[in-house]
Amino acid sequence: MDSIFFAQVAKSTIGGVVTIDYTILWQIFNMFIIYLLIRRYLYKPLVGFVENRKKGIEDDLKYAEQEKQEAQKLKEEYEKSIRAANQEAREILNKATRESEEIIAEGKRQAKQQAEDMIARAQEELELKKEKMFKELKDEVAFISVRIAERIIETKIDAASQRQLVERHLKEVKRVS
Amino acid sequence: MDVTDIQINTYMTLNDMPFITNTVVITWGIALLLFALSILTTRRMKAVPGTLQLFMELIIEGIHWLVDKTMGSDKRNFAPYMLALSLYMLIANLTGLVVVRQPTADLNTTFALAAITFVMVHFNGFRMKKLRYIKGFFEPLPFMFPLNIISEIALPISLSFRLFGNMLGSLIIMFMLYHFAPPLAPIIGHAYFDVFAGVIQTFIFVMLTMTFVSLAME
Numbered sequence: 001m002d003s004i005f006f007a008q009v010a011k012s013t014i015g016g017v018v019t020i021d022y023t024i025l026w027q028i029f030n031m032f033i034i035y036l037l038i039r040r041y042l043y044k045p046l047v048g049f050v051e052n053r054k055k056g057i058e059d060d061l062k063y064a065e066q067e068k069q070e071a072q073k074l075k076e077e078y079e080k081s082i083r084a085a086n087q088e089a090r091e092i093l094n095k096a097t098r099e100s101e102e103i104i105a106e107g108k109r110q111a112k113q114q115a116e117d118m119i120a121r122a123q124e125e126l127e128l129k130k131e132k133m134f135k136e137l138k139d140e141v142a143f144i145s146v147r148i149a150e151r152i153i154e155t156k157i158d159a160a161s162q163r164q165l166v167e168r169h170l171k172e173v174k175r176v177s
Numbered sequence: 178m179d180v181t182d183i184q185i186n187t188y189m190t191l192n193d194m195p196f197i198t199n200t201v202v203i204t205w206g207i208a209l210l211l212f213a214l215s216i217l218t219t220r221r222m223k224a225v226p227g228t229l230q231l232f233m234e235l236i237i238e239g240i241h242w243l244v245d246k247t248m249g250s251d252k253r254n255f256a257p258y259m260l261a262l263s264l265y266m267l268i269a270n271l272t273g274l275v276v277v278r279q280p281t282a283d284l285n286t287t288f289a290l291a292a293i294t295f296v297m298v299h300f301n302g303f304r305m306k307k308l309r310y311i312k313g314f315f316e317p318l319p320f321m322f323p324l325n326i327i328s329e330i331a332l333p334i335s336l337s338f339r340l341f342g343n344m345l346g347s348l349i350i351m352f353m354l355y356h357f358a359p360p361l362a363p364i365i366g367h368a369y370f371d372v373f374a375g376v377i378q379t380f381i382f383v384m385l386t387m388t389f390v391s392l393a394m395e
Contacts, residue, residue, distance in 0.1 A: 005356065009183060009349060017184060017345060018284055021194045026201045027280075027289035031265065034208050038261035042215035046233055049222045056224075 142170050183352055185283055200283040207268050207280070211261075236260070247384065248391040255390065258297075262290070263383045270344060270375030273351065274367055281378075282344035284337065291337035294386045298332070302393030310393070336385060343378050347371060 146166050189197040218233045226234055240260045244253060269280045280286045302310045314325045347370030354366045 009353070017282075020284055020288060022191055022196045023198050023201050023283070024285040024289045024292075026197070027204060027286045028293060030201070030204045030208060031261075031289060031293060034211060034265050035258055035261040037208065037212050038215065038264065039257040041212060042218060042233065043237065043257040043260055045219040045222070046230075046237055049219075050234060050237075053224055 138173055141173060142166070145169060182278065183349060185278070198283070198285075199278055200280045200286055203272060203277060203280045204265075204269070204286070207265060207272075210268065211264055236264075243384070244387060247387045252391060252394070255387065259383055259387060262386065263379055266290070266340075266379040266382060267376065270379055271371060273344075273348065273371040273375070279344050279348060279375075281340055282348045284341045287337040287341040287344075288333070290340075290382070291333035294336060294389065295329075295333040297386070298389045298393045299329075301390055305394045332389060336382065340378050340382055343374055347374055 146169075149165065149169075150162075185195065186199045187195040187197070188199070188202065189195075214229075218229050222230055237256075237260060240256050240263065241253065244250075244256045244259060248255060266281060269286070273279050302313075306313070314329075315322050316325075347366075351363060351366050351370055354363045358366075
């Protein structure tokens with residue numbers, strides 16, 4: 001039974017399988033058709049789609065990178081302007097402080113000057129008054145001394161010699177003062 | 178199952194020679210299946226791919242990777258044919274699982290595929306190198322020409338008989354397993370002879386085709 005079966009298998013294999021006939025043409029044609037179908041309906045659309053997606057993702061990434069760089073630049077600019085503003089504010093403050101100090105110093109200086117002027121004027125005035133007083137005193141002294149002398153030597157001296165005496169005295173007084 | 182199932186059924190003859198056999202009809206079926214699969218995949222493609230689209234993208238990426246590795250990325254234009262060849266051969270080798278006679282267990286199919294590879298090899302070799310390609314047959318010494326020719330003819334024969342022998346062998350062994358072994362035993366046979374051998378043979382055939390074509394072009 002088994003040997004008959006093997007014989008049948010062998011016979012059908014050898015006799016009917018290892019042959020080449022017209023169907024090889026069919027198979028070449030079929031393979032060509034399958035190739036065209038796959039290329040037209042599977043390969044091209046799918047590869048195109050994948051490429052597009054890839055390109056889209058790449059573009060998105062590039063765009064994001066660009067945006068990031070721009071944001072960074074903006075941030076730097078803002079920081080720079082803030083730093084500049086800070087600097088300016090500090091400068092303004094410094095200037096104001098300096099100016100106020102100057103104003104105070106100027107005021108102090110002016111006040112001092114004024115006071116000194118006043119003192120000088122007062123001294124000057126004092127000096128003038130002193131001089132005037134001395135002059136008056138001198139006159140008075142001369143007068144009084146003449147009167148005293150008059151009393152002392154009343155009758156002994158005549159008018160001319162009297163005048164001479166007074167003049168001498170006066171000169172002395174002037175030298176002293 | 179009958180012993181005659183090992184044989185190819187002829188549906189139509191021409192000049193007493195088989196013209197339309199079950200191999201041809203099954204190939205048409207596979208072509209239809211691939212067409213439907215293509216339409217289903219590319220009908221509604223989404224940026225976030227669905228299962229089928231993702232699977233197909235993976236396959237295409239794999240083919241691109243293979244082509245880049247074995248042929249060079251400048252020969253990407255061979256990728257569609259390699260994709261078609263591997264898809265067709267994979268499905269053809271796996272039809273044994275649904276108790277359909279594999280088209281690749283028919284010498285006409287495998288020889289047709291090997292003939293296409295043969296034509297591709299020599300067409301592209303001549304296209305790239307012109308007369309230098311023909312001169313290559315007389316190298317390293319002129320009298321080696323007949324040997325070179327024989328080696329070139331051996332290429333499609335070895336390619337086609339390797340695949341054909343593997344698939345016919347698995348067909349016969351599976352038939353005998355069904356005949357003699359207990360009911361669940363053929364599962365192991367299917368796993369090895371149909372799935373494992375089928376996938377490996379597909380890979381070998383496609384790899385060899387790519388290697389031969391790129392060798393002829395260099």
